Amino acid sequence: MTRFLLRRLLFVVPVLFGVSVIVFGTVKIIPGDPVALLAGPGASESAKDALRSRLGLDRALPIQYWHWLTSALRGDLGTSIAHQQPTRPLVLDAFDNTLILTLYATVLALVLGLTLGAVAALRPRGIAGRICSGITSIAVSAPQYSIALIFIIYLALRTGWFPVSGMHGVNGSGLGDLLWHGFLPALTAALVPAGVIGRIFRAALLDVLGMDFVEALRSRGFSDRRVLLHAVHNTLPSLLTMAGLQVGYLLGGVVFVETIFNWPGLGLLLFQSISSRDLPVIQAGVLISALAFVLINVLVDSAHALIDSRVRTA
Amino acid sequence: MTALAMPGLVTRRRSIPWTVWVFGTLAALFVLLAAFGPLLVGNVDSGDLQQRLLSPGQRGHLLGTDGQGRDVLERLIAGARPSMIAGLVPVLVAGAVGGAIGITAGLSGRRGHALVMRTLDVFYAFPAVLLAIAIAAALGSGTLNTVISLSVVLVAPIARIAETETMRLRDMDFMESARASGAGRLSIAYRQVWPNVRPALIVYCTALVGLALVFAGGLSFLGLGVAPPHPEWGQMINEQRQYMFTNPELALAPAVVIFVASLTFNLLGDGLRDLLDVRRPR
Numbered sequence: 001m002t003r004f005l006l007r008r009l010l011f012v013v014p015v016l017f018g019v020s021v022i023v024f025g026t027v028k029i030i031p032g033d034p035v036a037l038l039a040g041p042g043a044s045e046s047a048k049d050a051l052r053s054r055l056g057l058d059r060a061l062p063i064q065y066w067h068w069l070t071s072a073l074r075g076d077l078g079t080s081i082a083h084q085q086p087t088r089p090l091v092l093d094a095f096d097n098t099l100i101l102t103l104y105a106t107v108l109a110l111v112l113g114l115t116l117g118a119v120a121a122l123r124p125r126g127i128a129g130r131i132c133s134g135i136t137s138i139a140v141s142a143p144q145y146s147i148a149l150i151f152i153i154y155l156a157l158r159t160g161w162f163p164v165s166g167m168h169g170v171n172g173s174g175l176g177d178l179l180w181h182g183f184l185p186a187l188t189a190a191l192v193p194a195g196v197i198g199r200i201f202r203a204a205l206l207d208v209l210g211m212d213f214v215e216a217l218r219s220r221g222f223s224d225r226r227v228l229l230h231a232v233h234n235t236l237p238s239l240l241t242m243a244g245l246q247v248g249y250l251l252g253g254v255v256f257v258e259t260i261f262n263w264p265g266l267g268l269l270l271f272q273s274i275s276s277r278d279l280p281v282i283q284a285g286v287l288i289s290a291l292a293f294v295l296i297n298v299l300v301d302s303a304h305a306l307i308d309s310r311v312r313t314a
Numbered sequence: 315m316t317a318l319a320m321p322g323l324v325t326r327r328r329s330i331p332w333t334v335w336v337f338g339t340l341a342a343l344f345v346l347l348a349a350f351g352p353l354l355v356g357n358v359d360s361g362d363l364q365q366r367l368l369s370p371g372q373r374g375h376l377l378g379t380d381g382q383g384r385d386v387l388e389r390l391i392a393g394a395r396p397s398m399i400a401g402l403v404p405v406l407v408a409g410a411v412g413g414a415i416g417i418t419a420g421l422s423g424r425r426g427h428a429l430v431m432r433t434l435d436v437f438y439a440f441p442a443v444l445l446a447i448a449i450a451a452a453l454g455s456g457t458l459n460t461v462i463s464l465s466v467v468l469v470a471p472i473a474r475i476a477e478t479e480t481m482r483l484r485d486m487d488f489m490e491s492a493r494a495s496g497a498g499r500l501s502i503a504y505r506q507v508w509p510n511v512r513p514a515l516i517v518y519c520t521a522l523v524g525l526a527l528v529f530a531g532g533l534s535f536l537g538l539g540v541a542p543p544h545p546e547w548g549q550m551i552n553e554q555r556q557y558m559f560t561n562p563e564l565a566l567a568p569a570v571v572i573f574v575a576s577l578t579f580n581l582l583g584d585g586l587r588d589l590l591d592v593r594r595p596r
Contacts (some may be wrong), residue, residue, distance in 0.1 A: 004543055018436030022445070027454045141580040143528040145535050145551055146569035154561040252443030256532055260555070270444075274536050286448040290440045 004305050008298055013296060020072070023287050024065050031281065078280035082273065087111055087284040091266065097167060098265035100178070101258070102250050104186035104195070109246065112190060113197025120198065120207035122228075133202065139195030144253045146258040148188045155184060165262035185261040193246035200242045204235035219260030237308050248293045249265050266271070330368060333585030342576045347391065355388040358418055358536055359543040367561055372484055379568050380554055381507040393545035393568070394396035399544075400460045400530030400539065401523055401575070407461070408468035409519045415469065416476025420484065421499065430478065437470035450538040460533050464526055476520045479511040513590040521583030531572040549573050 035042075035052045043051075052058045052212055077087045116132040125130030156164045162184045167178055208214065208231045217227045258267030266285050273281040355396070366383040370376065377386040419430035451462035483489055483506070492506050531548030533539055540546040542553075547568040554564035586592075 014432065015435055015439050018433065022436065023448070026448045028324050029449070030452045031454060047430060089540070137584065138577060139522050141528070141573070141576040143531060143572050143576060144571070145532065145548070146573040149551070149558070149565050149569045151564075153566065157559065157562065178558065217438070248441040250441075252441035253442060256535065259529065259536075271510075271536055272448065274538065277451070282448055282451050286440065286444045289444050292441050293441055306360065 001302075001305065006303055008301055012294055016291070019287070019290050019294070020069055021065070023052075023283055023290075024068050026283060026286075027068075027279070028061070038306060050235060063221075072287075077284040078276055080273075080281045082278040082281070084277040085277070086229055087272050090281060090286045091269065091288055093291075094264065094266045094269040096281065097263065098258070098267060099255055100253070101189065101254055101263055101265055102247065104182050105189040105250050106243075109190035109193035109197060110188050110243065112194035113207055114201055114242075116194065116198035116203030117205065120202040121209070124206070132198070136198035136202070138194045139191045140199070142191050142195070144188055144192070144256040145260060147191055148185075149258055151184045166189070167263055169301055182263075185257050186264050188261075189250055189257045192253065193243075193249055196246055196249075197239070197243060201235060201239055204238050205231060208234045240300055240304050240307070244255075244297045246294050251293055252291045330480075331585050331588050332452040333433070333581055335591055337578050337582035341582050344394070344398060344575055344578065344579060345402070347394040348402075349395075350396040351391040353391050358384060358389045358392045358545055360384070364368040367557065367564075369561070370563055378561070378563060380550075380564055381557060382596055386564060388552075389550060390547070390568060390571055393547050393550060396540045397527070397530060397534070397572070400457055400464065401579075402468070403461045404464035404468055404530075405523050407465040408472050408522075409515065411465070412469040412472030413476045415510070415517055415550050416473040416478075417503055417511060419473070420477045420480025421503060421507065427477075430473075433495035434470045434473055437467070442467045443532060446529060446533060447536065447538070450533055452552045455538045455541060462531055463533070464529055467529070468526065472518065472522070474516070475514060476511055479514045480507055481580050483507060483510055514592045517583055517590055517592045518586045520586055521580050522584065524579035527572060527576045527579065529568060557581050 011104045013087065022044055026310050035055070035057060049058075059067075075088055077091070079085065080087045080090055083090060113136075116136050120129045120133040151162075152164055156162045163181050167181055211234075214227060214231060217230060222230075254263075254265060255267035255270050257263065259271040262268065266289065270282055271286050273279075273285070317455070351490070360382070362383040364383065365373065365375075365379050366381055367379060367527070370378040372378065375385050377390070379385055380389070415430060415434075419427050422430070446463045446467045448461050449466055451464060453459040489502070489506055492502050497505070531551070534546045534548030535552045537552065539549050542549070550568040551565050551572075552570070554561075557564050
């Protein structure tokens with residue numbers, strides 16, 4: 001298992017190198033001369049040249065990349081233009097709140113997706129099965145911003161069941177308050193992953209239920225529940241991989257969810273940074289999200305290897 | 315497996331499922347709306363301030379008017395063009411580029427294959443929307459930049475589908491006989507591989523239009539699409555969000571339109587999958 005984990009982590013290094021190249025690349029595709037912009041319209045050529053060499057922009061691209069990478073590895077992700085402070089604490093603080101929302105959404109997506117998928121697979125011709133199957137089909141196309149608005153209007157404004165925005169109430173504190181405020185945002189973010197998980201689980205369960213070993217279990221007199229338990233166990237590997245990939249969708253989708261629900265996370269920070277063209281914050285935010293996504297998939301693969309010994313030796 | 319070698323013979327005998335009819339028609343309507351919608355309505359950029367925030371149905375405004383007295387329905391129709399362009403064009407671009415990359419990788423030797431696939435892995439490391447946001451934010455707002463950023467994001471998943479399909483064909487008898495008959499690599503890619511990869515690619519790309527519409531709406535929601543006086547669906551949502559407490563229908567209209575458009579292409583993709591008998595990608 002240790003060997004598997006080491007090999008998997010080694011495999012991550014070139015991917016992270018590529019990620020850093022792409023994020024560095026987004027700095028370089030900004031149209032126009034950054035020096036002319038910084039120096040102002042009246043700056044002389046010599047002043048611009050001085051600024052250029054101070055910023056290291058007169059060096060070759062690979063050298064510029066190396067400087068950017070080494071300072072990023074030291075934890076220096078640049079300075080926010082709008083906030084006039086280092087981006088790292090700004091982004092990391094916001095990312096904590098995003099992780100809370102993502103975790104909440106993952107739990108909801110799993111519960112919803114597995115329920116929908118199980119009903120759809122076990123009652124393929126019944127009304128309940130068809131409805132669940134239909135819900136998953138609709139859920140996978142749902143834009144987060146549309147769903148967020150629908151939820152706010154019908155579940156918060158009109159009925160008052162849930163708060164419209166924010167993470168905590170004025171006098172509220174504690175886990176209950178957080179879960180109550182986070183429910184609609186998390187449900188919004190969870191809808192697409194729930195649909196995808198539901199579809200995969202349904203297909204996987206139907207596959208497994210048609211296998212010989214299920215027939216054998218039945219003929220030996222196992223109860224339906226125990227047969228189902230064995231069947232579900234066999235769908236776990238494909239389910240895990242898929243759920244891991246869905247976290248990427250969640251981490252991206254929070255931009256819209258957090259913006260509409262005013263959730264003080266990375267997504268809301270990115271939205272504000274776009275309107276103020278605060279590119280260092282955007283780049284740092286995207287970099288942190290990609291790091292988290294890669295890390296989560298390493299964890300998922302390790303869990304996969306724990307369940308299925310074939311993966312460990314492959 | 316002979317079915318794979320002669321896809322035309324098999325698919326033509328299949329009856330077309332109703333979903334393909336219904337959602338194919340709807341998808342065609344969306345495309346027509348994008349093509350001719352802006353011609354149907356006049357100037358939608360400025361409104362009559364005397365008529366601001368009318369509710370749906372009032373004074374002949376079917377969906378009401380927005381905060382600047384502009385007819386919401388007319389703006390939805392006029393906004394169809396940039397919204398649909400941002401949803402369709404990236405899939406076409408990425409389909410061509412990703413398809414070519416995937417087939418090339420599938421036909422290459424071990425090293426070439428590994429090089430291409432490991433490079434694609436890097437793009438998989440990003441949450442897709444965030445990568446699109448980073449690129450679009452750096453390039454600046456506008457439909458062209460939205461199209462560029464979404465194209466970049468969509469190449470990797472399409473290439474992976476094309477690669478999987480090509481790898482499946484690699485050791486089949488008809489490929490062997492094509493090689494034995496002395497056909498060159500390009501000719502094999504075009505005559506043997508492409509016709510067999512095409513169905514899967516069409517199905518996947520159709521569904522991907524649904525996702526691209528959602529992403530494109532999202533980018534313009536964040537202010538990275540068309541510049542403000544001109545309408546675009548995602549941007550209309552963000553603009554009209556400020557009236558959520560008093561006139562919630564305003565923001566709801568474009569939100570529902572994007573949802574329906576995305577649903578249409580996704581369900582059309584599902585229908586085509588049944589029609590062309592393509593396996594669901596894992």
